[in-house]
Amino acid sequence: MNSIFRYLKSKLHVLLFLFLEIFCIIAIIRNNSYQSAFYFSNTRKLSGKVQETNHSIFDYFDLYHKNQALSNENLELRRHLKENYLIESRKVFTVNDSVYKQRYEYIPAEVITNTINQQNNYITINRGSSSGIEEGMGVFCPEGLVGTIIQVSENYSIAKSLLNTTVKIAPKIQEMNLSKGTIHWSGRDPNSIDYLEVNKYEQIKKGYHIVSSPYSNNLPENIPIGTVDKLETKSTDDFYIIKVKLAVNFGKISTVYVVKNLFKKELMELEKKLNEPKP
Amino acid sequence: MILDIAKYLGLYALLIALQIFVISNVTISSNLGAYFQPQLVVMFLLLLPPRMSHVWIILVSFAAGILLDTFFNTMGINAVVCTLIGYMRHYATRDIENEIATREEDNKIWTSKKGRPWKWTYFICFIFLYHFVFMIIESLSFKNFLTVILPAALISTLLTFVFTITLEDLIYKPTKS
Numbered sequence: 400m401n402s403i404f405r406y407l408k409s410k411l412h413v414l415l416f417l418f419l420e421i422f423c424i425i426a427i428i429r430n431n432s433y434q435s436a437f438y439f440s441n442t443r444k445l446s447g448k449v450q451e452t453n454h455s456i457f458d459y460f461d462l463y464h465k466n467q468a469l470s471n472e473n474l475e476l477r478r479h480l481k482e483n484y485l486i487e488s489r490k491v492f493t494v495n496d497s498v499y500k501q502r503y504e505y506i507p508a509e510v511i512t513n514t515i516n517q518q519n520n521y522i523t524i525n526r527g528s529s530s531g532i533e534e535g536m537g538v539f540c541p542e543g544l545v546g547t548i549i550q551v552s553e554n555y556s557i558a559k560s561l562l563n564t565t566v567k568i569a570p571k572i573q574e575m576n577l578s579k580g581t582i583h584w585s586g587r588d589p590n591s592i593d594y595l596e597v598n599k600y601e602q603i604k605k606g607y608h609i610v611s612s613p614y615s616n617n618l619p620e621n622i623p624i625g626t627v628d629k630l631e632t633k634s635t636d637d638f639y640i641i642k643v644k645l646a647v648n649f650g651k652i653s654t655v656y657v658v659k660n661l662f663k664k665e666l667m668e669l670e671k672k673l674n675e676p677k678p
Numbered sequence: 679m680i681l682d683i684a685k686y687l688g689l690y691a692l693l694i695a696l697q698i699f700v701i702s703n704v705t706i707s708s709n710l711g712a713y714f715q716p717q718l719v720v721m722f723l724l725l726l727p728p729r730m731s732h733v734w735i736i737l738v739s740f741a742a743g744i745l746l747d748t749f750f751n752t753m754g755i756n757a758v759v760c761t762l763i764g765y766m767r768h769y770a771t772r773d774i775e776n777e778i779a780t781r782e783e784d785n786k787i788w789t790s791k792k793g794r795p796w797k798w799t800y801f802i803c804f805i806f807l808y809h810f811v812f813m814i815i816e817s818l819s820f821k822n823f824l825t826v827i828l829p830a831a832l833i834s835t836l837l838t839f840v841f842t843i844t845l846e847d848l849i850y851k852p853t854k855s
Binding site: 416419420424426429430 | 732733736737740743752753754755757758761762764815818
């Protein structure tokens with residue numbers, strides 16, 4: 400033991416030098432935008448390749464779950480088929496094409512990296528600006544809502560998952576058709592999320608479904624988020640403390656869809672006009 | 679001892695002041711900005727006492743660089759190069775340290791027993807190393823290597839070197855040696 404210390408002491412200057420240099424390089428990367436862009440664009444290219452290889456190997460082991468999720472989704476979609484419904488008024492369906500205009504487009508993507516054990520979790524997917532992905536787009540998987548895109552490079556993009564303490568999403572309670580409150584992750588349990596700011600006089604029950612609200616520009620309505628798991632009230636507080644069990648098992652997501660709102664540009668322009676000073 | 683420390687701090691303050699008030703203003707107002715970037719702080723690193731321990735030289739160099747970075751808002755770039763110089767200059771001045779010299783003058787680069795050729799080589803090598811590494815880290819590409827980086831490093835080295843020997847003449851009169 401003593402000889403180790405003696406050796407380290409004799410090499411103190413080298414260790415100190417290396418330590419300070421590493422410290423400086425980290426400082427450069429963190430604080431200088433040009434150097435950090437250089438570093439991240441090059442390392443992301445490399446890490447993207449490595450992770451993709453890794454993903455392509457381990458992808459096979461999860462095929463069973465993927466199949467199941469897809470077939471469930473198929474079933475769900477089949478339920479919505481036009482043939483399942485009785486046509487009451489022929490008139491509506493004959494003008495079908497001009498009444499319904501496509502609002503959302505979906506871009507399928509594979510998850511290549513994913514974390515669930517940090518305070519702010521991110522997901523990298525193998526599609527980027529070359530596939531038409533932009534910042535702010537919503538991401539969901541067959542089981543439910545996953546997150547929103549925050550960074551896009553040419554072939555990859557990074558999404559903030561719901562398991563991120565900075566995420567705030569406006570939800571809707573499906574059974575009551577009520578859009579209220581916000582969804583926020585406390586950073587502890589990757590299977591549950593907090594539903595805040597709901598007045599305790601609302602008649603919420605355990606098992607109600609929480610879905611995405613109709614007021615978002617980035618997500619279609621009714622994408623599942625989870626089910627109400629625990630309801631608590633405090634006499635001192637006007638709001639419920641609601642724990643929502645997430646619909647998505649974030650440890651297992653592999654195929655996701657990115658939502659493209661075809662009217663987003665139009666909507667944004669409209670909203671911009673509203674904010675412009677009137678002549 | 680305390681007087682010496684004060685002298686070195688004064689030198690550092692002088693160099694930083696020159697860098698901020700004179701050189702950066704000249705660089706901004708002239709069109710030669712890219713080629714004219716002498717970094718005077720390197721002198722401070724090169725003039726630290728040869729008998730100072732290696733660890734202390736590295737620490738002081740790092741502190742000098744970080745302080746310079748805070749003035750020029752280039753977090754870490756100067757510190758990285760200063761630490762490198764501080765680490766490497768020990769190997770050049772090591773034999774001064776090893777000489778059994780009791781003379782106080784030997785603990786200063788300018789008045790040490792080393793002759794003028796050694797001193798000049800020492801200055802030029804390290805000043806060039808500083809500017810070269812600094813510019814490489816700043817630009818992070820070899821695209822303009824022959825047209826900008828190398829000429830800029832050479833010009834800045836020359837300017838800093840001329841400044842160094844001028845300062846030597848001003849501070850240490852030839853009669854002393």
